[in-house]
Amino acid sequence: MTDVRVPTLGESVTEATVATWFKKPGDTVAVDEMLCELETDKVTVEVPSPVAGTLSEIVAAEGETVGVDALLASISEGDAGSDAAPKAKEAAKDDEAASQAPRNESGASVDVMVPTLGESVTEATVSTWFKKVGDTVAQDEMLCELETDKVSVEVPAPAAGTLTGILAEEGSTVEASAKLAVISSGAGATAAAPAQATAPAASGAEISGGKDVEDAPSAKKAMAEAGLNRDAVTGTGRDGRVMKEDVAKAIAAGTTAAAPTAAAKPRAPSAPDDAAREERVKMTRLKQTMARRLKEAQNTAAILTTFNEVDMTEVMAIRNAYKADFEKKHGVRMGFMSFFTKACCHALKEIPEVNAEIDGTDVIYKNYVHMGVAAGTPTGLVVPVIRDVDTMSFAGIEKAIGDMGKKARDGKLTMADMTGGTFTISNGGVYGSLMTAPILNPPQSGILGMAKIQDRPMVVGGEIVIRPMMYISLSYDHRIIDGKGAVTFLVRVKEMLEDPRRLLMDL
Known part of the structure; x- marks a missing residue:
């Protein structure tokens, strides 16, 4: 009898809730087959089977709260798990056959493995195969794309040759370092490919x-x-x-x-x-995680939003006057994001609770600014993080935003690029939004929303004039930020944008 226990849940996490059991008592299980899923306040943890056998008892039912190393279930080994063993052996034979087939005449075969997915990421979903069995591939040519909870990972061909076997089909979940496919080089590879390519037809006949x-x-x-x-x-x-x-x-x-x-x-x-x-399309892992985290933010934080408006006359005047010289010297265009980022950094120093987070019964104040910049991509919303942005120049900020934006569009963002943010800016104005109230990006306590610039009649000095105006908003966690702090933060951002000289004088 083997005990299944709660694994280590992460730093400062001491308990979890049993969310889902994938097996029931009496079911046979294979080694590393997923038994259940646990949820903590930060992550979702899957619990694999430590041995092959039969699930004899479930100790912690769905909905129960369990501590680290608590007993979840028991598995009987030996004859009780005999049904699982043949399946494992059969799978092993299939893998062996797939890996040995190209060796008949070609000599060399290369396994295509799941690359390193990032810290704490143990599995991914095969989203797209760019090649099919029998196709010739060049070294470093993209074979397939994997999706994790946070990023998409492209898998290049480790060698030139013929793709003779695909072991993980689209939609399947693979663990880190699992085998995805087999590539063979030489004449034998070409001969082996058609034989394997006809396998689906034979399978269809059998069906x-x-x-x-x-x-x-x-x-x-x-x-x-x-x-x-x-x-x-x-x-x-x-x-x-x-x-x-x-x-x-x-x-x-x-x-x-x-x-x-x-x-x-x-x-x-x-x-x-x-x-x-109709068309039914499975949500990507990225979208599933984003949906879950946004809903968790609504369920956990006391989200409130305050609004203001900014006269963009001075910022636009500076940008128009210096954008040519700025781009010539620094090799990057001057945008509005560097002004907003600088203004937020100054305001965060004055209202530090906006740059803080709640951890249990403690409040952690961040004496630095790692700015998240929300960006829409074909695969979903991502928030790359620019670290220590409060120490950067206007040119440095624009370059960093440009680099992160390109990586996001190309699907090249890594886990490190999207973790550790302390505050976020979301620019819905680029899509034409007139007013926005963004949702917090947990565990952060504040997010600034930018809308589009629109000419509107304003009363200035007793006269009606046309000014380029932008609505801005601050969504914040009312558990840590009170109304006065939130309004003051937004007013400071407004003041520095309407008189950018305050940014130079740190006022």
């Missing part, structure tokens, strides 16, 4: 011969609604399973049901097929 394959739930629903028989649809998924898009293709091609199922509802011949016009 049609009666192999039990579970079709996608969305495909089952679409077939039922369309009145299609399973035999009338050609499956293109793994092992020949029918996917939703296969059903849509069958409907578009005019396929009729061979024997409508009893569950199919009568449909008017001209009724539009809503299911065929």
Whole structure:
């Protein structure tokens, strides 16, 4: 009998909540197969099986709070786990066959492994394969892309040759240092590839011969609604399973049901097929994590937002007067972000609680500014961090923002690039937002929202004049920042932007 216990949860974390059990008593488990998921106030931790066997007892049920090293469950080894052993052996044989196939005549084969994912990151999801079995690849050519909770990681080919085996399909979860694929070089590689490429077709034939394959739930629903028989649809998924898009293709091609199922509802011949016009796409790990963290921020922090407006006349005048000389000397364009970053750094020194965070019953004041700059990318929102921004010049800030922006667009951000921020700026104005109230980026206590610059009539010196105005906002954690501090912070930012000379004089 082997005990399954709560693993180390991280510095200063002493307890967790059992969120989900993936197995139930009596189920067979393999070594390192996920048993359950724990949630702390900072991270989600998956608990793998330490041995192969049968889950004999669950001690901590879902929803219970457990401490570090607490007993979660018990696993019986030996004969009880015999069902798991053949599966593991069979998988090992498959891996061995895949790795040995290219050695027949080519001589050399190279394993494609999961690269280092970053500190505390133990697994990733295979999001996209850029190559298929049988394709020739050059050294360092991109083979696939992995997604973790925070970043996307591209996997290059370690050697030139032919991709002779893909061991981790799109959508599968792989652990750090797991094998993804096999590359073989030489003439034998070319010969081995077609044989393996025909494997799916053979597998499909086996399926049609009666192999039990579970079709996608969305495909089952679409077939039922369309009145299609399973035999009338050609499956293109793994092992020949029918996917939703296969059903849509069958409907578009005019396929009729061979024997409508009893569950199919009568449909008017001209009724539009809503299911065929829908598309279900699994959320990326990045989006899943972002959604969870934003909701956690709403559930945990007492978020409040205060607004003000800034007359951008002086900032725009300085920018127009010096932008050409600035770019010529420093090799980077002068934008508005450096002005806002500088103004926030000055205001954070005056109102230090905005640059602090709550840790249990303590408040941690940061005597430095690591500025997060929110940026939208094709894969989702990311917040790269510029460290010690309070010590940087205008040119240094613009260069750092430009470099981080390029890395974000190219999907090159690392874990280190997005951790450790103490305050964040979110510029919704670049998308046309007139007013914004951003959500906190935990564990930070404040985030500045920028909107677009718009000419508006303003009363200045008793006269109505047209001025370029911008609404700004501060979303803050009311548990640590009171209303006076939040309003004062935003007023200081406004004052320094409307009279940028205050930035030079540290006023």
